[in-house]
Amino acid sequence: xDAIVADNxxxxxxxxxxxxxxxxxxRSGVVFxxxxxNGAGKTTTLRMIYGVLRPTSGTAYVMGHDVxxxxxxxxxxxxxxxxxxxxxxxxxxxxxxxxxxRLRGLRGRELERRVVKLLQKLNxxxxxxxxxxxxxxxxxxxVAFARAILHEPPILILDEPTLGVDVMSAREIxxxxxxxxxxxxxxxxxxxxxxxxxxxxxEVAIINRGRIVxxxxxxxxxxxxxxxxxxDVFVKLVRQEVxxx
Amino acid sequence: xxxxxxxxSGIVKVTRSxxxxxxxxxxxxxxxxxxxxxxxxxxDRRTIVNVLLLPLILMPxxxxxxxxxxxxxxxxxxxxxxxxxxNATKLVSMLMRDLPKVSFEKNIDPxxxxxxxxxxxxxxxxxxxxxxxxxxxxSNVFYYYDPYNMKSSTAITMVxxxxxxxxxxxxxxxLKELNLTESYVRPIKEVSKEVVSKGVSLAxxxxxxxxxxxxxxxxxxxxxxxxxxxxxxxxGERERKTMEALFTNPVSGTSILVGKYLAMTAIAFxxxxxTLASALASLLLMNLLFTSALGPLHRQENLNLTIIIPAAxxxxxxxxxxxxxxxxxxxxxxxxxxxxASFAKSFKEAQQxxxxxxxVLMLLIVAVPYMPPSMMNYLACVPVASIMVxxxxxxxxxxxxxxxxxxxxxxxxxxxxxxxxxxxxxSRESLISS
Numbered sequence: 144x145d146a147i148v149a150d151n152x153x154x155x156x157x158x159x160x161x162x163x164x165x166x167x168x169x170r171s172g173v174v175f176x177x178x179x180x181n182g183a184g185k186t187t188t189l190r191m192i193y194g195v196l197r198p199t200s201g202t203a204y205v206m207g208h209d210v211x212x213x214x215x216x217x218x219x220x221x222x223x224x225x226x227x228x229x230x231x232x233x234x235x236x237x238x239x240x241x242x243x244x245r246l247r248g249l250r251g252r253e254l255e256r257r258v259v260k261l262l263q264k265l266n267x268x269x270x271x272x273x274x275x276x277x278x279x280x281x282x283x284x285x286v287a288f289a290r291a292i293l294h295e296p297p298i299l300i301l302d303e304p305t306l307g308v309d310v311m312s313a314r315e316i317x318x319x320x321x322x323x324x325x326x327x328x329x330x331x332x333x334x335x336x337x338x339x340x341x342x343x344x345x346e347v348a349i350i351n352r353g354r355i356v357x358x359x360x361x362x363x364x365x366x367x368x369x370x371x372x373x374x375d376v377f378v379k380l381v382r383q384e385v386x387x388x
Numbered sequence: 389x390x391x392x393x394x395x396x397s398g399i400v401k402v403t404r405s406x407x408x409x410x411x412x413x414x415x416x417x418x419x420x421x422x423x424x425x426x427x428x429x430x431x432d433r434r435t436i437v438n439v440l441l442l443p444l445i446l447m448p449x450x451x452x453x454x455x456x457x458x459x460x461x462x463x464x465x466x467x468x469x470x471x472x473x474x475n476a477t478k479l480v481s482m483l484m485r486d487l488p489k490v491s492f493e494k495n496i497d498p499x500x501x502x503x504x505x506x507x508x509x510x511x512x513x514x515x516x517x518x519x520x521x522x523x524x525x526x527s528n529v530f531y532y533y534d535p536y537n538m539k540s541s542t543a544i545t546m547v548x549x550x551x552x553x554x555x556x557x558x559x560x561x562x563l564k565e566l567n568l569t570e571s572y573v574r575p576i577k578e579v580s581k582e583v584v585s586k587g588v589s590l591a592x593x594x595x596x597x598x599x600x601x602x603x604x605x606x607x608x609x610x611x612x613x614x615x616x617x618x619x620x621x622x623x624g625e626r627e628r629k630t631m632e633a634l635f636t637n638p639v640s641g642t643s644i645l646v647g648k649y650l651a652m653t654a655i656a657f658x659x660x661x662x663t664l665a666s667a668l669a670s671l672l673l674m675n676l677l678f679t680s681a682l683g684p685l686h687r688q689e690n691l692n693l694t695i696i697i698p699a700a701x702x703x704x705x706x707x708x709x710x711x712x713x714x715x716x717x718x719x720x721x722x723x724x725x726x727x728x729a730s731f732a733k734s735f736k737e738a739q740q741x742x743x744x745x746x747x748v749l750m751l752l753i754v755a756v757p758y759m760p761p762s763m764m765n766y767l768a769c770v771p772v773a774s775i776m777v778x779x780x781x782x783x784x785x786x787x788x789x790x791x792x793x794x795x796x797x798x799x800x801x802x803x804x805x806x807x808x809x810x811x812x813x814x815s816r817e818s819l820i821s822s
Contacts, residue, residue, distance in 0.1 A: 195635045218638035229633030233431035234407070234424070235400060241410040245420040246637040251412055274400055274431070287633070 144207055146171040146298050146329040147192060151201035154187050161187045163353035164201065169346070171297075174320070174330045176344035176361070180381055184353040185333045186226055186302055192331075193223045193300055205298065219247075222296035226303050228287035232276035236267055236286045239275055240293055247294035261289040265315060281312030288316055298329045305336060317343065337374040349380050356380050403430050417639040421647020422654070429617045429655055438616065439659045443609075447666035451674050457538070464488035465508035465543035470496060475518035479554050483511070486550050498532035502540075509533050509543035521558060598671060599783050600757045602710075603776040605667055606660060607753035610714045611721025611772070612746060613659030618652045618722050622729035622814070623738035641815040649722060649807075656718035664710075702786040709782040709792070716799050717775050721749070723806035730813040756780055768795035771802040 147169040154162040162184040169175045179185045190196040192203045194214045203210045205217035230239050237258055244254045262268050265285040270278060278286065284304065291299060301320070305313040320343060324330050334340060340347065340361070348358040357364060357380055361373070368376040400407075406427050413423045429435045456462050467490045469483055483490055498510035512530040520527040529551055533540035563570060625631045634644065728745055732738035749772060756767055756776035764781070767773040768791065778795040781788070 190632075193636050195632055215638040215640075218636065221636065223633070223636040225629075225632045225636070227629035227632065229628075229630040231424070231428060231630055232628065233428050235404075238407045238410060238424075238427060241407070242420070242424045243633075243637065245410060245423075246417055246634075246639050250415075255411055272400065272404065290633075 144171065145169060145204075146206060147175075147331065148204040149188065149192065149201075150203060152188060152191050152198050152203060153200045154184075154191060154196065155199045160353055162191070162198075162350075165350065165353070165355050166201075167348045167355055167358045169298075169329060169331055171329050172324075172327050173345045174324045174332065174343045176340045176347040177331055177333045177350070178335075178340065178347055178377060179350035183350045185350055188350065189300055189302055189331070189333055193221055194218050220296055220298055222291040222294065222299045224287050224291040224299075224301045224304055226306070228283045230275040230278075230283055230286055230290075233274055235272050235274050236262065236278065236282075237271045239286055240290055243290045244293050249294060257293055257295075258289075261293060265289055265319065279309075279312075281308045284308045285312055285316060288319060292319075292323060296328070298331070299323060300331045302333045303335070304332065305334070305339065337372075337377060340377075341373045349377065351381050399431055399433065403427060406430065417643040418647040418650060421644055422650040425617075425621055425648055425651030426654065429651065432617070432620075434616060435655070439613065439655060440662055443659065443663035443666045447663060448670040448673065451667065451670035460488060460542060460546060463539075465539040465546070466506075467491075467509045467511060467543050467547060468493055468496065468501060468507040469511045469513065470494070470498065471513050472515045473513050473517040473519075476513045479513065479517075479551070482550050482554055483547070487546060498530075502532050502534050508537060508539040509547065511547055524562065598668075599780065601667070602664075602783060603756055603779040604753055605663060606710065606713050606717055606779055607772070607776050608750070609663045610656050610660040610717035611724075611749055611753070613663070614652045614656035614718070614722060615725050615742060615746075617655055618648075618725040619729045619732075619735060619738045619742065621648045621652065622726055623732045623735045627734045642811060645726070645811055645814045649719065649726070652722040652725075653715065653718040656722060657714055660714045660718065664714075705786055706782050709786075710779065712796075713775055713779045713782075716778075716803060720772065720775065720799070720803050720806060723803070723810045724749070726810040727806070727813050730810070730816065752776075765791065765794075769798055771798075774798040774802065 145168040149165055149167050152162055152165045153160070165184070165188055177185055177189065187196065191198045192205065192210065194210050194217060197211070203217075206220040208217040208220070210217045231242070234242065240258045240261070241254065244250075244258065249257065259268075262271055265288070267282060267285055267289070270282055270286075275283060275286065284307075288301075288304065291301070299320075304316055304320070308316065317339065320330055320332070324343075330343075332339065332343065344361050346359065347361050347364065349356050364376055365371075365373065368379060370376045370379070410420070410423050410427070414420055464487075467483075467487050469480070469490060469492050471480055471492055471494065480492070484492075496510070498512060501507050501510050510532040512532070514528060514530065517527045517529075531544055531547070533544055559573060560570065563572065625634070635641070724745060725742065728741045729738045732741055752770065752772040753776055756764075756773055757780070759767060764777050768777045774795045778792060778799060781792045781795065785791070
């Protein structure tokens with residue numbers, strides 16, 4: 144079964160089409176890159192999939208659950224790291240994790256065990272009792288990542304997970320993504336970082352002006368385009384120089 | 389452990405156990421949201437200042453200061469008596485004995501003395517004062533006072549009562565000479581009877597004030613006491629982009645909003661209780677120290693609840709009613725704030741909207757104590773004012789259940805409507821996407 148299926152997703156804001164009948168599917172167990180230039184409709188598509196925006200038409204399925212009809216079931220299978228970390232500035236790193244862990248049905252010693260394990264893995268134990276407001280951008284991003292995988296979801300959606308993050312923190316987050324995918328989980332990443340795509344993704348979909356211009360294997364795309372660098376392929380696609388799969 | 393705690397600020401250390409309580413507190417998502425909002429609010433120093441410190445400091449000051457300044461006991465008015473008739477010894481000695489702060493002059497300019505604030509009242513006993521009276525005639529006593537000075541009015545009341553007693557003696561002597569009784573010159577005697585409901589004690593200065601002020605306090609504090617946090621919980625969360633992450637959880641918008649309402653109500657309730665306790669303590673203290681300030685209403689009383697809640701015999705009902713009113717007012721006020729906050733794009737914009745909304749709320753709240761009792765049935769049907777009418781009726785007429793029930797039913801109907809509207813507005817996706 145596909146982990147995610149986007150079925151003719153369309154979103155209009157006051158008559159302006161942000162996402163135009165987008166369809167794609169994400170196989171279970173792959174790292175899937177969802178790419179596109181700024182304003183292409185990446186974040187809007189992802190928001191419809193993780194259930195915070197209602198599509199104007201079409202729908203999406205998460206592990207077979209319709210996000211419109213069974214939003215709670217769909218959300219239970221997802222871990223999400225939105226573009227903005229969305230941490231509560233007056234809550235400590237630990238409390239931010241407790242809050243979301245509790246809303247995901249975890250509690251007591253099991254929750255504490257997972258919180259401590261993730262903080263250790265992300266080298267954040269020293270910041271356990273520090274309020275989010277006093278964390279660096281990289282540390283905030285790492286806490287937001289820990290929050291997304293705290294309940295060990297089979298699908299992880301990451302919107303620009305390393306944007307504005309220092310090299311060391313970005314490495315740690317990438318390593319964590321790789322480890323998470325190795326455990327058989329599905330990861331969807333929206334990113335501008337082509338190095339990240341080359342390193343992490345097996346499959347990609349590229350969206351431009353609200354429409355999908357390519358979906359398939361990253362290696363196939365490289366082969367078809369004849370380019371050596373993925374960045375060149377991406378630029379060509381966005382300029383609509385590569386048209387057919 | 390020392391290393392682990394490095395970087396924590398003072399308020400985080402104090403509230404850390406509250407934070408760790410999140411591991412086990414409550415099972416329902418509403419209670420988990422409540423826990424988070426309480427921790428978040430108490431990390432904000434504004435909470436401590438607004439909810440605890442301000443009421444504890446402001447209430448005693450707000451109540452005691454005016455009484456301190458008008459009470460003849462603590463701050464007696466300065467009376468200057470100009471005696472131009474050296475034979476007016478009886479009146480002079482009465483004034484000397486009964487006025488706490490009095491001086492006697494032979495000749496001063498009364499206008500200048502008042503305008504230069506050298507005295508609150510200048511009394512002039514003119515030449516020939518005693519002679520006129522001894523001949524059976526009428527004499528004048530002149531009062532020079534400042535109409536904008538409250539102490540001037542107090543001084544006139546005090547001097548008048550002394551002059552009235554002196555006059556009564558003269559009249560009594562004259563009547564004796566003519567072999568007549570007082571009823572001959574005063575054929576009518578006025579007798580006033582206070583009419584209060586069954587179980588309600590007669591008015592004391594403090595109970596009059598509390599009947600006027602308690603509904604206002606409940607309205608203002610319970611409705612707007614948590615407004616800063618209520619705005620922050622919705623508009624602030626939207627501005628800081630935390631709402632999106634929150635809505636990725638498999639929890640309904642209704643559960644999140646209910647959790648936030650519980651937190652807002654808890655904070656508003658705490659604020660109202662601290663304010664009421666502080667106000668009641670101030671009233672008790674004021675009653676103890678300054679009661680004679682209120683002249684005719686003054687009655688020596690024991691220090692008990694009837695001086696604040698006149699319907700003390702129905703105390704359990706009144707207290708339960710006040711508790712209910714605080715919850716109703718808090719929920720009503722916060723649902724209005726939630727609607728405002730959901731529309732605003734930022735915390736600042738929400739605050740600007742709230743300025744106008746607060747003015748309207750204040751008008752509805754303050755209308756109740758100032759409207760005549762005949763208007764109460766109409767006000768009971770008006771949103772927000774219905775809660776104030778409910779409190780007022782509980783305090784002054786707890787045995788008449790029909791009007792109390794009417795204002796309560798209307799208050800609940802408006803609350804349900806507001807909760808419904810706020811739920812609809814809160815679930816708009818523009819809360820996340822813009």
